[in-house]
Amino acid sequence: MAGAAVLVLNCGSSSIKYQLVDVESGERLAHGQIERIGEETGRLAHTGSAGVKERDERIADHEAGLRAMLAAFEDSGPALDAVDLIAVGHRIVHGGDRFAEPVVLDDDVTAAIDDLADLAPLHNPANVAGIRVARTELPDLPHVAVFDTAFHQTMPRHAYTYAVPRRWATEYGVRRYGFHGTSIAYVSREAARMLGRRVAETNLIVAHLGNGASITAVADGRSIDTSMGMTPLEGLVMGTRSGDVDPALTGHLHRVAELSVDEVDGALNRESGVLALAGANDMREVHRRAEDGDDGARLAIEVYCYRLRKYVGAYYAALGRVDAIVFTAGVGENDAEVRGKALAGLGRLGIAVDPDRNAAQNTGARAISPDGTDVAVLVVPTDEELEIARQAAAVLDEA
Numbered sequence: 352m353a354g355a356a357v358l359v360l361n362c363g364s365s366s367i368k369y370q371l372v373d374v375e376s377g378e379r380l381a382h383g384q385i386e387r388i389g390e391e392t393g394r395l396a397h398t399g400s401a402g403v404k405e406r407d408e409r410i411a412d413h414e415a416g417l418r419a420m421l422a423a424f425e426d427s428g429p430a431l432d433a434v435d436l437i438a439v440g441h442r443i444v445h446g447g448d449r450f451a452e453p454v455v456l457d458d459d460v461t462a463a464i465d466d467l468a469d470l471a472p473l474h475n476p477a478n479v480a481g482i483r484v485a486r487t488e489l490p491d492l493p494h495v496a497v498f499d500t501a502f503h504q505t506m507p508r509h510a511y512t513y514a515v516p517r518r519w520a521t522e523y524g525v526r527r528y529g530f531h532g533t534s535i536a537y538v539s540r541e542a543a544r545m546l547g548r549r550v551a552e553t554n555l556i557v558a559h560l561g562n563g564a565s566i567t568a569v570a571d572g573r574s575i576d577t578s579m580g581m582t583p584l585e586g587l588v589m590g591t592r593s594g595d596v597d598p599a600l601t602g603h604l605h606r607v608a609e610l611s612v613d614e615v616d617g618a619l620n621r622e623s624g625v626l627a628l629a630g631a632n633d634m635r636e637v638h639r640r641a642e643d644g645d646d647g648a649r650l651a652i653e654v655y656c657y658r659l660r661k662y663v664g665a666y667y668a669a670l671g672r673v674d675a676i677v678f679t680a681g682v683g684e685n686d687a688e689v690r691g692k693a694l695a696g697l698g699r700l701g702i703a704v705d706p707d708r709n710a711a712q713n714t715g716a717r718a719i720s721p722d723g724t725d726v727a728v729l730v731v732p733t734d735e736e737l738e739i740a741r742q743a744a745a746v747l748d749e750a
């Protein structure tokens with residue numbers, strides 16, 4: 352008998368990703384995505400109890416998208432009225448400094464998320480569109496917002512403050528927020544469990560390396576620093592984002608190349624990172640090119656791993672004691688070369704990677720450090736949807 356389930360929604364500007372998750376067992380009962388919303392031909396792919404269903408059709412807006420999702424549940428199962436659906440969990444990118452916890456959505460909270468659009472202009476408006484439509488289509492269920500920034504609200508002010516005019520912070524919210532918090536929360540708990548420690552007594556450096564990438568210092572289970580800042584651009588080298596650059600670069604390129612602020616911003620977010628150096632943003636392709644002798648691809652890997660190693664050193668210093676370094680998300684879970692290169696030469700810090708364990712083809716949570724090292728090195732598959740489902744259920748339990 353299935354237990355309580357949460358429908359997790361992740362609404363982007365032209366897509367909706369969803370999962371129906373059993374909160375107790377963590378089982379994924381159904382999942383799917385709707386893409387190319389607003390374009391001539393949209394696409395829906397639903398995997399449910401009756402298998403996979405794919406359909407190409409025009410999906411005018413988020414409302415049409417959610418209706419298509421509900422129809423897919425009816426056609427291909429599981430029927431939503433046959434499961435114990437207790438809530439809809441919404442993934443929200445930016446909670447500013449207002450939301451440090453998940454929260455049950457009402458009109459005021461929805462408006463507050465909308466007000467944060469200046470901080471996340473690409474993401475929050477789409478999240479809000481999804482909330483509004485979902486609350487209309489599924490009016491009898493509680494809707495819970497789970498924020499990507501919330502886990503990092505425990506950062507001390509010396510970590511989140513930029514040394515810039517105070518007015519920028521007070522009037523425009525200019526400070527570091529950090530992202531990937533849902534993933535880091537999940538992975539931290541799993542890592543503590545593997546170490547046999549209470550998460551509230553565990554110090555970790557967690558590298559979430561997906562297309563976007565960030566690294567977080569976790570002290571006693573709480574974020575004390577993270578590499579993404581006011582926006583997800585800061586920090587590590589990513590698939591298409593530069594990560595850290597000299598902030599003078601925007602003004603310089605404006606003067607010498609007559610690029611507008613928006614052009615530089617767009618290039619740093621979408622045409623930089625591994626893509627700029629290697630000509631591809633998927634790490635698997637970058638490795639193929641590097642093996643074929645492509646110097647740009649080799650450089651991309653070197654720059655990527657060097658930046659990662661610098662942050663490991665920085666967060667080691669921030670934490671003082673590190674119980675484990677944890678790799679997660681697409682690159683972190685699968686890319687042995689990146690893990691090995693990023694941590695090479697850190698033996699004096701008690702950090703080592705066992706080459707055989709690192710190279711083993713294994714997709715589960717595992718240790719890749721030799722037995723008996725001071726700092727464990729772990730690979731822990733993330734599950735953001737399960738974490739959103741659990742957090743949503745927990746909020747309702749408290750209410």
Ligand code: ADP
Binds near residue numbers: 561632682685
């Ligand atoms: P997102 O950030 O979009 O959620 P993921 O966490 O799924 O992404 O990570 C996607 C990225 O993971 C891909 O762009 C690719 O670079 C990388 N990746 C996936 N599989 C592998 C692999 N086997 N080896 C190296 N990199 C991989």
